[in-house]
Amino acid sequence: MPTQQHPIVVDLLGRLDTQQQEQFHERAGILEFDAGLDRPFAEALALLEIIRLHGWPPRQ
Template identity: 45%
Template sequence: MTRQSHGGRKPIDPAVADAVAGLNADQAEFFEERAAVMEFDGGLRRQDAEREALAQTRRHFGLPTG
């Protein structure tokens, strides 16, 4: 089963999409919330928001940076 972020939207960057597919449910929710806030409230381009959200998710959960 493939996880899709942002209410069903797959991340634009294939590397981000692959990384998100490997997250557990809590991590994926954290990623999705961060990406949405940065995109819609922060005004970042979607691709930039997703990349930054992934970096924040990795830091928050102590995951290795890829």
């Protein structure tokens, strides 16, 4: 059963371009499955990494 994304994550993801969203989902999956983190924590860390890489507001 998939977990529902936190509303803040949903809002911030909506501000990313398609490539940045793909990077987010890939990184969140790696953190969840390879690092053994729960999905909400993996998504939070993945989002922070995308922000670190691309700045905020995201450069498009």
